[in-house]
Amino acid sequence: MxxxxxxxxxxxxxxxxxxxxxxxxxxxxxxxxxxxxxxxxxxxxxxxxxxxxxxxxxxxxxxxxxxxxxxxxxxxxxxASEEVITRLLPVLDDFERAFKAGGDNPSAESKGFGLIQHKLQHELTLKGLKPMISVGQPFDPDKHEAIAEVPAPDESKKGTVIDEVEKGYYLHEKIIRYAKVVVGK
Missing domain, CATH: 1.20.5 (Single alpha-helices involved in coiled-coils or other helix-helix interfaces)
Structure with missing residues (x-):
């Protein structure tokens, strides 16, 4: 103020x-x-x-x-396609068996089965399907289902997969079908 x-x-x-x-x-x-x-x-x-x-x-x-x-x-x-691919595996197995049944002298039908099997295998591979390599590998219960044991032909084959009855498959590193194998003892 x-x-x-x-x-x-x-x-x-x-x-x-x-x-x-x-x-x-x-x-x-x-x-x-x-x-x-x-x-x-x-x-x-x-x-x-x-x-x-x-x-x-x-x-x-x-x-x-x-x-x-x-x-x-x-x-x-x-x-997402796992269920469909899993259902196609028996069809793929049938094609493989039909192709092998043709033997060394395949007929035209056998060659046709081989082409169809190859195309189906190729398309499934593009979707991430990989066959499991089992024969000659050590038995792994996390990947293999042992359906039989046979005497091993030699000492080095003990505990290894001798034969594969049904092929196992991976879908993007995830096992979707275990291989059914014969193991040497």
């Missing part, structure tokens, strides 16, 4: 009389609210940290969900 604006009553009072009552009213107001304000700041800071923690956890959970669904979708696309 300028001197012109100062009320007349204040002009008549000595300066010391004016300052003391003003200081008395300022100090209690300034000191008392500081305690609740500091407590409020601590409370809000703790609440902020809690909300930030919840946000980070929720963000991480959502990120994990997104990655998991991508992975599951990729796996679903990869193995």
């Amino acid at each position: 300028t001197e012109k604006e100062m009320p007349v009553e204040l002009e008549n009072q000595p300066e010391q009389d004016i300052i003391e009552p003003v200081e008395k009213t300022i100090h209690p107001i300034a000191e008392e609210p500081n305690v609740p304000v500091e407590e409020e700041i601590k409370k809000l800071t703790a609440e902020l940290k809690e909300l930030q923690d919840k946000y980070l956890r929720l963000f991480a959970e959502f990120d994990n969900f997104r990655h998991r669904t991508k992975r599951e979708f990729a796996e679903l696309v990869k193995t």
